[in-house]
Amino acid sequence: VxxxxxxxxxxxxxxxxxxxxxPVFDRHYPAIAGFLxxxxxxxLADELAAETFLRAFAARxxxxxxxxxxxxxxxxxxxxxxxxxxxxxxxxxxxxxxDHQGVVxxxxxxxIDARLDDRDVLLLYAWAELTYEQIADALDIPVGTVRSRLxxxxxxxxxxxxxxxxxxxxxxxxxxxxx
Amino acid sequence: VTxxxxxxxxxxxxxxxxxxxxxxxxxxxxxxxxxxNGRRSGRSRRPSWRPRSRTGQIARVIGHxxxxxxxxxxxxxxAAVVVVGFALHHANRGSSAAxxxxxxxxxxxxxxxxGPQTAxxxxxxxxxxxxxxxxxxxxxxxxxxxxxRAMIRFATLxxxxxxxxxxxxxPPSNRIVACRxxxxxxxxxxxxxxxxxxxxxxxxxxxxxxxxxxxxxIPGPGHMYGWVELVPDGVAKVRFLRVHSLxxxxxxxxxxxxxxxxxxxxxxxxxxxxxxxxxxxxxNAQGHLIKHVGGDWDMYKYVDGRYISKPYxxxxxxxxxxxxx
Numbered sequence: 001v002x003x004x005x006x007x008x009x010x011x012x013x014x015x016x017x018x019x020x021x022x023p024v025f026d027r028h029y030p031a032i033a034g035f036l037x038x039x040x041x042x043x044l045a046d047e048l049a050a051e052t053f054l055r056a057f058a059a060r061x062x063x064x065x066x067x068x069x070x071x072x073x074x075x076x077x078x079x080x081x082x083x084x085x086x087x088x089x090x091x092x093x094x095x096x097x098x099d100h101q102g103v104v105x106x107x108x109x110x111x112i113d114a115r116l117d118d119r120d121v122l123l124l125y126a127w128a129e130l131t132y133e134q135i136a137d138a139l140d141i142p143v144g145t146v147r148s149r150l151x152x153x154x155x156x157x158x159x160x161x162x163x164x165x166x167x168x169x170x171x172x173x174x175x176x177x178x179x
Numbered sequence: 180v181t182x183x184x185x186x187x188x189x190x191x192x193x194x195x196x197x198x199x200x201x202x203x204x205x206x207x208x209x210x211x212x213x214x215x216n217g218r219r220s221g222r223s224r225r226p227s228w229r230p231r232s233r234t235g236q237i238a239r240v241i242g243h244x245x246x247x248x249x250x251x252x253x254x255x256x257x258a259a260v261v262v263v264g265f266a267l268h269h270a271n272r273g274s275s276a277a278x279x280x281x282x283x284x285x286x287x288x289x290x291x292x293x294g295p296q297t298a299x300x301x302x303x304x305x306x307x308x309x310x311x312x313x314x315x316x317x318x319x320x321x322x323x324x325x326x327x328r329a330m331i332r333f334a335t336l337x338x339x340x341x342x343x344x345x346x347x348x349x350p351p352s353n354r355i356v357a358c359r360x361x362x363x364x365x366x367x368x369x370x371x372x373x374x375x376x377x378x379x380x381x382x383x384x385x386x387x388x389x390x391x392x393x394x395x396x397i398p399g400p401g402h403m404y405g406w407v408e409l410v411p412d413g414v415a416k417v418r419f420l421r422v423h424s425l426x427x428x429x430x431x432x433x434x435x436x437x438x439x440x441x442x443x444x445x446x447x448x449x450x451x452x453x454x455x456x457x458x459x460x461x462x463n464a465q466g467h468l469i470k471h472v473g474g475d476w477d478m479y480k481y482v483d484g485r486y487i488s489k490p491y492x493x494x495x496x497x498x499x500x501x502x503x504x
Contacts, residue, residue, distance in 0.1 A: 018213040025209055029202055034195030042194075042201075050205035054212055126187040127195075157183040 007070035011063045025053050032078050035128050052078045075128050076138035122153035281364025284382040288411040291332045291345050291444040300333045324348040334444040341372035343446050371407050373398045388472025407448040415464040417447040
């Protein structure tokens with residue numbers, strides 16, 4: 001028996017003793033915040049990272065105790081917040097495209113929504129180092145879907161690398177860079 | 180060999196570094212939320228001399244933790260609502276319903292129903308029913324006529340000391356049954372101690388003087404017949420004409436006796452030593468004739484100073500109306 005309590009034990013204990021949730025934050029905040037910082041600008045990433053743990057704390061009563069590692073759960077919350085932020089960003093860009101023809105090419109925005117799903121899987125695999133099963137758990141999708149999305153995303157990256165067109169691979173750029 | 184995954188892993192790796200200040204800021208936000216959660220759940224590390232509340236005990240028994248407290252309260256509230264609703268449902272079964280069709284009409288013509296309900300009337304369903312039971316005609320009329328308990332009223336005492344109750348009857352709750360039997364509105368019956376039930380009558384029956392009864396041999400010594408009648412508001416006296424036989428059409432009526440009953444709470448009652456044909460007239464409080472009405476065994480209509488026979492008007496309901504189909 002390990003002397004160090006698992007994430008599940010801490011989260012379960014936090015239902016009666018909320019302070020028990022703090023070690024969960026200390027364990028995983030760097031990974032969550034680092035993941036978000038690689039995808040967003042720093043201020044927004046920090047905001048979403050803090051929001052991730054606040055939401056996790058609020059939802060701790062629904063945590064599945066059979067999952068000892070809380071990382072998939074936390075990355076799932078972070079991905080949900082990230083996707084919401086990205087959707088609002090896309091909406092903002094679409095509005096900009098309508099109002100200022102030529103500034104932003106709306107055609108380029110068409111494929112963003114579809115690529116977002118593939119990119120989430122790819123980056124959870126490459127950056128967060130989650131397994132297929134953990135990604136499926138985090139995004140609440142079947143493992144087979146994880147495999148197909150990852151394969152598709154890797155194919156796109158591979159092709160772009162081969163073409164040496166690394167300037168816009170999967171639009172992994174800073175927000176200020178895309179404006 | 181460098182794969183595309185290696186390229187991705189290396190991409191912006193330096194951005195993944197999290198500085199201490201941002202982590203401290205995020206931690207502070209979380210601890211604030213934790214502290215607020217602790218306050219909301221009523222947790223206190225200080226021992227309290229106060230006894231733990233019953234609600235808190237229930238919450239702990241049900242599921243431990245602050246989150247279960249609102250759930251426990253919700254469950255308790257829902258349970259209370261269900262119990263109260265269940266009790267009210269059973270208390271009101273077959274009893275008062277302000278929207279009961281025909282109820283307002285009965286109240287408008289019977290002042291006794293507009294008065295307060297006495298304790299005796301409240302307890303009537305415990306005393307009246309077992310004594311005589313329901314008439315067969317009530318069962319014929321759909322079999323589901325049930326007293327409107329909240330509307331039962333003690334009316335008066337007869338000259339021979341019997342209690343008289345006015346009992347509104349609700350139509351069958353089954354709309355199809357009610358329509359098939361033509362009992363879609365509330366009716367009213369009279370129950371007399373020792374004599375039992377009258378027929379049930381609708382408001383129109385009462386206004387036409389057809390709400391007579393019950394009548395019969397009064398229990399006890401003396402061998403006398405009693406008669407009770409339900410009359411509408413405005414009728415202060417009922418004059419009963421006793422005749423041995425009704426005249427042929429065009430011949431004078433041979434009255435052998437007259438009895439005047441004072442109406443109290445819509446009830447007129449009298450007693451006689453022998454049975455016979457009766458005819459009656461209604462008078463208001465000033466003594467003015469309101470109208471002549473028929474008797475109890477046969478119905479006659481008083482027209483132009485003469486009584487003429489008319490088809491017996493049954494107090495049983497008319498045929499179902501087109502609205503019921």
